[in-house]
Each structure stands twice: as structure tokens, then as C-alpha cells.
Amino acid sequence: MEYFLQQAINGLTLGAIYGLIAIGYTMVYGIIGMINFAHGEVFMIGSFLTVIFITVLGSLGIHPTFTIIALVLLLVIPFTGVWGWSIERAAYRPLRGSFRLAPLISAIGMSIFLQNLVQFLQGARNKPIPVVVPGGFTLVESDGFPVQVRWLQIVIVVMTVALMIGLTTLIHRTRFGRAQRACEQDMKMAMLLGIDVNRTISATFVLGAGLAGIAGVMVAYYYNVVNFYDGFLAGLKAFTAAVLGGIGSVPGAMLGGLLLGLIEAMWSAYFSIEYKDFAAFSILVLVLIFRPTGILGRPEIEKV
């Protein structure tokens, strides 16, 4: 039971991170009907920026305090936001109105390009950083098995919940959110109401990239090591989470992320940690076969 609880805590943390990345996939799919396969790389860039900032600050003799940790977060968000914006401008917008597969192929190209760019600039080796948020506490202990919660896990989960609430408010209560949903439901009509559709799409990319950046920072803090290849697997997992929850649905992405994180943690605990990716991607296949609209997806999302 303690073991289960421990894995539930770990799975919840992982799920929160998947959820943060999955939102970027699902929002972009919702508005322009494409899968942004370079999204995982934006997350990876967020992690690398964290390593760079922490290292630079460390070499200046500044030790990671709470303020520094928050400062790094605030620095990384605009950076990844600009990356998200640039990717859309450079690789997707010129192809809008082209045949359906064109932006998808462009996205895969962009993903490979970004991986190689980071590999070229930062090297292929793992980059470690010191533990910046140490410590935790023991939740319960029995039979010599302590269920431990790291402070960082609490930070990740609480922050994710706060971001989800903020995002939901943004989408449902603000002018931008209304414009965003209008574009999603009928882009041509949105234009006829004077909505600048290009700007709305750009903002969606920036928003998704910002959230991926936050996830990147958290993962760098959590695992203390980054690699240029990290974005690929995390991206695919988050994509799986988005499909599981129902691609196009923001609450679905949150739910899908959470479920995938929990499934992966439980699989690792009770079956085999080597094959946890097998579990995650089997879910992708099963969902696509038996419930392609996911848990919260709408029955049919045909783009006109």
C-alpha cells in the first residue's frame, strides 16, 4: 500500500508535467488542426535554458534560493514563448492553406532541426545541474518503507493546478479566450467579425510554448539532467496524453496527462520499468483504435 502511494505521488508529478506539455498540442490542434511535432523540442529548450541560467548564476556565486528558482522560471517562459512564435511563423504559417500533410511534415522537420541545433550548440552529452530544490518529508512510514514527498513535487503539482485554473479562466472569461474559441469553431466567421486570426494563432503558439517552457524548467529541477534528445520522448508522451484525453480539449489534455503519468508510474512499479514506454504507447494505439476521440473529445472535429 505504501509502495502504491509512493508511486501515485510520483505518477501525479509526472502526469502534471505531461499535462502542461499536452496543452500545447491540444490547443494548436484545436485551432489549426495540425499536430505540432516540434512542441516537445520547445519543452527541451526550456530545460536547456534552465541549465544555462542555473550554471551561469552558479558561476557567479549565486546559489539557488527560492527567488532564483522563480527568476529562472520567469526568464525561461518568454524565451520559449518566442521560440513557439518563431516556429509558427517560419514553418507553419507559409504552409497554411496548403495540403493537409504539408505542415505536419514541416513540423517533423522543425523537430529534427531543433534537436540538431541544440546538439550542435550544447553538445550531445547529458548536462547535469545541481539539486536546486532539495528536501522533502515523509508522509507515512510502515514496515520500514517511508512514503516520501519531495518539496519539488508539491511545487510542480500546485503550480500545475494554478496554471490550469488560470488557463481555464483565460479561455472562458477573456477577450483573447473568446477569439481563440471562435477561431477554433469557425475560423472564417471569426475573420468576418474582425478577429485577427493570424495573431490569435500566434498567441496560441506562444501560450502553449510558455507552458512547455515551464514544464521544461520543472523537469530540469526534477531530474537534474538534460539532453538534447529529451524533447522527443516527452513530446510523444504528451501527445499521447493529449490523444488520450481527447485532442482539441484543454481539460482533456490535463486529464490525459494525469492518467498517463499514473499509468506509467504504476506500470514501472508492478511490471517493468524498462518497458514503461511500451505501456504509454500501447495506450496511444488502444485509444486510437477503440476511442479515437479520447475521453473528453468531441465525436467529430472536421475542419472546413
Add this chain to the structure above:
Amino acid sequence: MPGFPMLEVRGLHARYGAIEALRGVDIDVAQGEIVTLIGANGAGKSTLLMTICGQPRASAGSIRYEGRDIAGLATFEIMRLGIAQSPEGRRVFPRMTVEENLKLGATVADVKHYDADLARVYKLFPRLEERRAQRGGTLSGGEQQMLAIGRALMGRPRLLLLDEPSLGLAPMLVKQIFATIREINAAEGVTIFLVEQNAYHALRLAHRGYVMVNGRITLAGPASDLLANPEVRAAYLEGGH
């Protein structure tokens, strides 16, 4: 009665892919007028309204609105100049409430007018107020039509483009919608360009009319003349209205 020229369309061509939908269209709408464009299904009427709004772009010819050439502008820029459209098929946002739809209609308007404008639309269409929290996709056809027109009005347009507001509505409702259009024009001075298949009602409502056949204007004149014109009667009015 007609004021200065509001919309001047000259030699307009537009195409959808390989199909040339407009083949040299000339239209004038003066400030304060109700002008109608009648014609059969597929004549190019809706294409004309959409081309005025930049979707698709004109392939040749000019569109002047309040003296300014708008043919090269992006759709959202055109709509910010005081043109609103209630388009073919109504295009109500299905997963948004009536009130959210109306709020989106007010995108181009100054926020300070919002409450008054909303009250005005609810006064014109009390049904919408009853349905304010309901999703657009769950409304009846007539309610969606009211919503599409109300949404267009929320942008405080000087020129209102209406595409077949009577389509699929019960005769009682058609009468009501046309009465509302007349009220919008007479009481608020909104210029109206109305595309209709229901030629009888449209010509009774409008000051002037045009007839479109295969992407070209074949007849033009005061609405009462067109109503009496034997060609128009034979093609668009016989067989009941």
C-alpha cells in the same frame, strides 16, 4: 433620399478554385439605402458578399467602401471599417452561448457601447434574451438567424450585408425578420445590402434591386420596377411567394 455612395463595386471578378463565380459585377449602394440582390441558387450572390469581405480576394476589379479601395485588405481589416455580414448558413458559433456569440460580434466595437448594444439587440429579438445562456448549436433555425443578424449588429456597422435571412424560416418568421431589417434601416440609418432568393419579400423591402445570373448583373433598377418586370416575374416570382 439616397446619400453619398457607400459601396461601389466595379468590374468585379472572383473565383473559387477553377470556377469563376463573379464575371464582372457592378453594384452601387448609397448611404441609407436598402439594396437587394436576387438570383437563383449558385448565381454568385453569396460569393459577391464574401468577396466584398475579402474571402475570396477579388481577382480583378475594384471594391470601394466610403471612397476607399478595400479590395487589397485582409478580411479582419475590412470588417473593422464598419462593415458586418450575417453570412450564408448563419455560421453561429455552435459551442458558445448566445451571449458569447453576441460578445464576439462586438469585437470591432468600442467596449463602452456594449451594454446598450446588447440591450438593443435583445429588444429587436426578445427570443435571444430568453436563450442567452443556451449554446448556439442548440438553437432553432430561426433563432440562429436572429443571432446571426444580432451578432452582426453588435459590431455597430454602417453597412450591413445580409445573406438570405429568410432561408428555411416559417412565413411568419420571415415577415418578422424583414420587419426588423426595415426597422434597423429606418430607425438607425444602417445601410443594408441584402441577398435573397425570396425575391418577392426582398423587392418589397428594398429601395433598389439587382438581378444576378451566372456571376453577372443582368437587371438593375428601383425595386418596384423589378417587381413589375415581366422577366423578373417569370423567373423569380411566379409560383407563389
